[in-house]
Amino acid sequence: MNTQKLFKALLLAIYVAICSCNNAIIDTQPNNQVEPNSNLRTASGKHVLFIGIDGLQYEKMANVSTPNLDKLNISKGFTGGIMGTPSEQSTYSGPGWATLLTGVWFDKHGVPNNSSSTYKSQAKSIFAYVKEAQPNAEIASVAVWSPIHEFMENDMSYVDRRYDGGDDAHAVTWAVNDLQDENTDLLFVHLDNVDHVGHASGWGSAYNNAIAEVDVQVGTLLQAVEDRIDQTGEDWLIIVATDHGRDPSLGYSHGNQTTYEKTIFVGMNKAGNDEFNSSVTSIPNSGFNGLYGTVAQTSVAPTILRHLGITIQPEWQLASAPLIGEDGPRKVMQASQGGNSVFWYSQSSNSANIYRNNQLVGTIAGNQGNFTDTTATIGLNTYTVELNGATGSFSMYGNSNNLSISAALDWNDLANNTAYFFRNDYQYVRYNKSNDSADAGYPKPVNSSTWPGLDSYKELISASFKWHNQYGYFFMSDGRYLKYDMSTDQVLSGYPKQVNNSTWPGLQGYGDKIVAALNWDNDKAYFFLNDGTYISYSISNDQVDTGYPKAIDNSSWSGLEPYGNAITAALDWDSTYCYFFLSDNTYIKYNKSTNTAESGYPKAINSSSWPGLM
Structure with missing residues (x-):
């Protein structure tokens, strides 16, 4: 070990020891000192850095200089599910992060609020999907707001390295060291200060300063990935998203179904497909000024899986199609309130398979964009449309005539x-x-x-x-x-x-x-x-x-x-x-x-x- 790396490892060990004393940081590994690893993956390797920035309002980024976020392609999106349907969820952090890490809404993950001691995600996370498909993959996760890991408790055994608590600066330091010294295939990094400042101060200079600060931290993470790519030639997807918007009047709170609180963003270092780059206006639900035609929060997880080469299965019932690669079924939702028809948007003439509760009920051309289920029974039904190796799912109550x-x-x-x-x-x-x-x-x-x-x-x-x-x-x-x-x-x-x-x-x-x-x-x-x-x-x-x-x-x-x-x-x-x-x-x-x-x-x-x- 050379002197520079020894000094860096020593500093990290001292820092972790200090954090352990005040219980701010918890590492699942028995030894927190990270040894440099010279066996980094080859040029054929696919890797993902998922940066989650808590409570960052999409519209407010325009008020601040964000040179690092500006390096990414950014699209407007929505959270909170579709109001008045089983997918609807509050715009709190708990449901938002559960959706980002699972690719499904509340009707599948079952996290309604921020009570991590009461609710655990009932849906599989990207941690499980990756590890089950690629058992040798290495996964690391950093959650400054530790309830994120608590909501994902059922899947945290799939995570090789984990940090909870602390603050954003320490989270970035740990993540950079992981990028430099480990064979990480999937790294999730949650940063919390923007949301913290928003709750304390609302809109204003403090919130803007928090955005500028997190942009610098994003830049640090981007540079660490760029350095690694220079060294190894690996193919990295960098994806950035937030869990929710904020109250439109003052910016202190969130949780309700308003346009501002439902508005999020997704950023990527990849160009993205049409689902990422264009909004769909011809959809059955035009609520919230057409917000449902933008990128769904549920697209983040399938995008990560597709980049890692993991085949998306229809029985997973992921709610939205990936934002990279060939477009799948876009904007899958109920065609009309109280009906038994499922809608999606596609220009592809390839065959689309339609499943009801994981049972195949029809196959039609993808660009038909509508399927009416004449055999649906009363009660909750989940329809999944499979097209071009991607899926979109939506739960609805069938057979309204009865x-x-x-x-x-x-x-x-x-x-x-x-x-x-x-x-x-x-x-x-x-x-x-x-x-x-x-x-x-x-x-x-x-x-x-x-x-x-x-x-x-x-x-x-x-x-x-x-x-x-x-x-x-x-x-x-x-x-x-x-x-x-x-x-x-x-x-x-x-x-x-x-x-x-x-x-x-x-x-x-x-x-x-x-x-x-x-x-x-x-x-x-x-x-x-x-x-x-x-x-x-x-x-x-x-x-x-x-x-x-x-x-x-x-x-x-x-x-x-x-x-x-x-x-x-x-x-x-x-x-x-x-x-x-x-x-x-x-x-x-x-x-x-x-x-x-x-x-x-x-x-x-x-x-x-x-x-x-x-």
Whole structure:
């Protein structure tokens, strides 16, 4: 070892020892001193440096001199999935980095927020894909914001060298040494200060200075790769991206679905293909000023895999095509809301294979750009289009013609103006009773983010109602029930429980027959059964009233007799009215004061009677 390299190694060892004392940096290797390696790869080697810059607003780069980022080809892109679909995710760092490292949206990786102690990615990462395809590949990862590695916990065993915590300067120093001294095939480097300054100061000089500073650090990393290429002739892909934008007004925060917060960028040292260099304007969803026609955040992972020579498999269900090489299916998404057609853009006449839930359902010319699945069943379906060695995937709820309301829940809020409807496609709609319309952005999927604790049982929900303005009860078709705390917005621990004489005195034997439930002015709860009968339950006595079940007839429920066997849900609306929803997607308005159905009902559930519900 020559004197210069010995001195460098000694400095690195001292630095790591200091960081270890304050727990800022954790290295998975038993010895942090990096020995120079003279056996660097040959000219045929493919390598990737992925630089992630946290919270760097695409539009704000124009305000700052960034000579190093300017060396790259940069394209505008989007994060946050597609609003109002299963892919939608918050524009927090957790979901953003999970998407960048897996190539899928929330509906596949399952990371809804920044709680790395609670959520782990359920999708494979580039770490796993690379190592499984190339077992001898070496992977290194640096995360200044250490929760990134925690979200990827299931795949971190594939990483050969890892650093967590510290600051951007130390991360760059470690990464440069790795580039100089190791046989790294894939190096991920996360830099955090731009986001940190944004949260502290918002837009302004401090944020601009942070951008200028990170540009210098990017330059250091670029130079290290250039030096290595000069030495070895290797083929390096350098790709730079950010995880999210920021609040458009002040720049302090992020997490919502606004154009600024959804806007990101991707930069590369490669020229890129049409997917990288051009936006698609002729897409079904033109929201956010056409942002969905730009580069998707989900394209970063497949770009890395393609450069490394790893064949992308359709069963991986990667959401977007790579940004290098031959164009794959671009902008794969639902062709129309509520339909069973998948859209993509392509000018290629090569054959495109279409898979539903990993089963081949059709093969057509790629430039046809649309496939209607006539065999789709109700529920969530993931469609994958495979074209030119690339894929694009999108999850949607199929067979909209068979939609119906499974349950309805009056919600406890100060204005008492919210109701939730649960549909048999496992989505829900938040309905504003004051405006008499569904809120924007709905339906949304029932999952661990939207209804904590309800996700595993969404296919079983058969009825729900509110109890004493504090709890919501969900009854399931298998005879169990869940208790939902409206104040903490989650299912209580210990549930589900069986409907029996201990939990619901008098309901034992009827739990799996309940198709609708109704709170009648906090005095009675009514349970409607699948055989056209109903049960009256005393809320104050917490037990079934004597003599039930009884038939739904004009004596007990005036006007409901012909529809007793068709009820699928019930909703208490206000002190005067409640609603019954029927299996043929009609509804009945019921007057509680006169105890009779209003004349002229049933009526169809449509955009006029229940805007946005179906």
